Amino acid sequence: MKVTLVNSFARPFDNAVAAARTCYAPNGIVTPEQVAGQHLTDPDKRQRANERKHKLAAAIYQAGHHTTLQHVHLQFALEGVSRQFIWSFLHAHPFYNSEQVSQRYVTVTPDQVYLPEGLAPAQRDIYLAAVARQMADYARLTEALLPLARAEYARLFRGRADQPRGTGDIQKKAQEVARYLLPVGTTAYLYHTVSLLTLLRYRRLTDHFDTPAEQRRVIGAMVAQVLAQDPDLKVLMEDPLPIEATPEFALMARLAEGRGAAGALIAGFDRELDGRTSRLIDWSGRGEQTLARAVREVLGVTPRELDDDAAIAAVLDPAQNPYMGETLNLKLHTKLGRAMVHPHYTFAKKLSHTADSQDQRHRLTPASRPILSAHVGDAPDYVTPLLVRQDGRLEREFARSMEQTWDDVARLKAAGAPEEAAHYLLPNALAIRFTESADLAALHHKMAMRLCYNAQEEIWQASRDEAEQVRAVHPRIGRWLLPPCGLRDRAGTRPVCPEGDRYCGVKVWRLDLADYHRVI
Numbered sequence: 001m002k003v004t005l006v007n008s009f010a011r012p013f014d015n016a017v018a019a020a021r022t023c024y025a026p027n028g029i030v031t032p033e034q035v036a037g038q039h040l041t042d043p044d045k046r047q048r049a050n051e052r053k054h055k056l057a058a059a060i061y062q063a064g065h066h067t068t069l070q071h072v073h074l075q076f077a078l079e080g081v082s083r084q085f086i087w088s089f090l091h092a093h094p095f096y097n098s099e100q101v102s103q104r105y106v107t108v109t110p111d112q113v114y115l116p117e118g119l120a121p122a123q124r125d126i127y128l129a130a131v132a133r134q135m136a137d138y139a140r141l142t143e144a145l146l147p148l149a150r151a152e153y154a155r156l157f158r159g160r161a162d163q164p165r166g167t168g169d170i171q172k173k174a175q176e177v178a179r180y181l182l183p184v185g186t187t188a189y190l191y192h193t194v195s196l197l198t199l200l201r202y203r204r205l206t207d208h209f210d211t212p213a214e215q216r217r218v219i220g221a222m223v224a225q226v227l228a229q230d231p232d233l234k235v236l237m238e239d240p241l242p243i244e245a246t247p248e249f250a251l252m253a254r255l256a257e258g259r260g261a262a263g264a265l266i267a268g269f270d271r272e273l274d275g276r277t278s279r280l281i282d283w284s285g286r287g288e289q290t291l292a293r294a295v296r297e298v299l300g301v302t303p304r305e306l307d308d309d310a311a312i313a314a315v316l317d318p319a320q321n322p323y324m325g326e327t328l329n330l331k332l333h334t335k336l337g338r339a340m341v342h343p344h345y346t347f348a349k350k351l352s353h354t355a356d357s358q359d360q361r362h363r364l365t366p367a368s369r370p371i372l373s374a375h376v377g378d379a380p381d382y383v384t385p386l387l388v389r390q391d392g393r394l395e396r397e398f399a400r401s402m403e404q405t406w407d408d409v410a411r412l413k414a415a416g417a418p419e420e421a422a423h424y425l426l427p428n429a430l431a432i433r434f435t436e437s438a439d440l441a442a443l444h445h446k447m448a449m450r451l452c453y454n455a456q457e458e459i460w461q462a463s464r465d466e467a468e469q470v471r472a473v474h475p476r477i478g479r480w481l482l483p484p485c486g487l488r489d490r491a492g493t494r495p496v497c498p499e500g501d502r503y504c505g506v507k508v509w510r511l512d513l514a515d516y517h518r519v520i
C-alpha cells in the first residue's frame with residue numbers, strides 16, 4: 001500500500017483562517033500571508049498573530065462553521081488499496097472525486113490483491129491459496145467467454161471481429177464479465193481528491209465499518225502526509241471515534257441475540273424486487289405538477305399561459321431545451337434546470353459488489369448501503385452476469401467457483417481469522433441490496449450515462465428498470481429519460497453518439513425503451 005499527497009494548497013490552515021476572517025473584514029480579502037503574520041517584522045507581533053489564528057481556527061471548528069475548510073482540496077495517489085475499502089469507505093459518500101484503474105478494461109494480475117495484516121501463518125496460507133484459485137478461475141473464465149463475446153460482437157460489428165481493434169474489444173468484454181469471480185480484496189490504484197473537511201471526517205470515522213484495519217493504514221498515511229506539509233492542522237484533528245462508540249455498533253450488538261440469519265431480510269427484499277434489478281418503491285406523488293409549477297415560477301407565467309404539458313416539455317424536451325444535448329451537464333447551473341430538483345424517486349436495488357462500485361460513483365444518487373457482515377451468510381449469494389447465463393456449462397462453472405469462495409471464507413474464519421479479513425475473499429459477484437434515492441436532475445443525468453449501451457451491463461439493466469417505472473408513474477417526465485444518443489438526436493446535436501470510436505454498434509436513439517436489449 002502506498003499513499004502520496006500529489007497536490008495541495010500551499011498553506012491549508014492559513015487559507016481556512018483567511019476565509020473565515022474575510023467574512024468580517026472591512027478592508028477586503030484577508031490573505032493566508034496576512035493570517036501567518038508574514039508582513040510583521042516584530043517577532044512578538046508575529047507570535048501573537050500565530051496564537052490568534054490558532055484560537056480562531058479552534059473556535060470556528062468547535063462551533064461547527066466548517067465551510068472554511070472546504071476551500072482547501074487535497075489530491076492523493078493511492079496504490080495497493082482494496083476494492084472493498086474503496087466501496088465501503090472512500091466512495092460511500094458524495095464528497096470526493098476519484099479516477100481509478102478499471103477492472104473492465106485492464107487485466108487483473110495475481111499479485112494485485114490486498115493482504116490483511118496480522119494473519120497467522122496458517123490463516124495466511126488459506127487466504128493466499130483461495131486468492132490463487134480465484135485468479136485462476138478468472139483467467140479460465142476469460143478464455144471460455146471469448147467465443148460468446150466474439151459471436152455477439154460480430155453481430156454488432158460486421159467484419160470487425162477479426163481485426164486487431166475487434167480482438168482487443170472482445171478480450172475486454174470477456175474479462176469485464178470474468179471479473180465477477182475476483183475477490184473484493186483485489187487492489188486498485190487511483191487519484192482521490194477531497195476537501196480538508198472530508199479528510200477530517202475520514203480521520204474521525206477511521207474505525208468505522210467495514211474495513212477498519214485497512215482504513216487505519218490508509219487514512220493514517222493520508223493524514224500524516226498532510227500534517228507533514230502543514231503541522232498547524234493538528235489543532236483541527238479529532239481522535240478517531242472507536243467503533244464501539246458508534247450507534248451502528250451499539251445497535252448491532254443489542255440486536256445480535258435475537259437477530260436471525262440475514263436470509264429472511266434477503267428473501268423479503270428479493271420478493272419485493274419481483275425479478276427486477278431495481279424497483280421503484282417511492283416517488284413524489286405530484287412530481288409532474290410540481291415540476292411544471294417550478295418551471296412557471298422561473299418564467300413568471302401562469303398555468304393559463306403555460307400548462308403542465310408545455311412546462312414539462314420546456315425543461316425536458318431536448319428539442320426545446322438544447323442544454324439537454326450537451327455533455328457538460330449544465331442542469332443545476334441554469335434557471336430552468338433547477339426546477340428538476342423537486343421530483344424525487346426512491347428505488348430498492350440489488351447489484352453485484354462490482355456493479356455497485358460503479359453505481360455509487362453517481363454521487364448525487366446516494367444510497368444507504370449495508371454493513372456487510374449483517375448481510376453475508378453461509379450460503380453463496382451472488383449475481384451471475386448475463387453473458388455467463390448464455391451457456392449452461394459456464395454458468396455451472398461460475399456457480400462452482402462461487403461455492404468454493406464461500407467455503408474458503410468459512411475455512412478462514414474457522415481458522416480464527418477476523419471476519420473483516422475473511423470478507424476480502426468475497427467475490428465481486430457478491431449481491432448488495434440497498435435503497436437509493438435521487439431527484440430528477442440527478443436521475444436524468446444518471447440515465448443519460450447508464451442507458452448508454454457501453455455502460456456496465458447490470459447498471460444498464462437497473463437504469464432500464466428505473467426509466468420504465470418512472471414512465472409508468474410520471475409519463476410526461478419518464479419519456480425524456482434517455483441515453484445520450486437519444487437526447488442528442490432530439491436536440492439536433494451531431495454526431496448523435498458522443499462516444500466516437502467507442503460507438504456501441506446499435507442505433508439506440510431509434511429504439512423505444514421497451515426494445516432495449518443487450519448481451520455485452
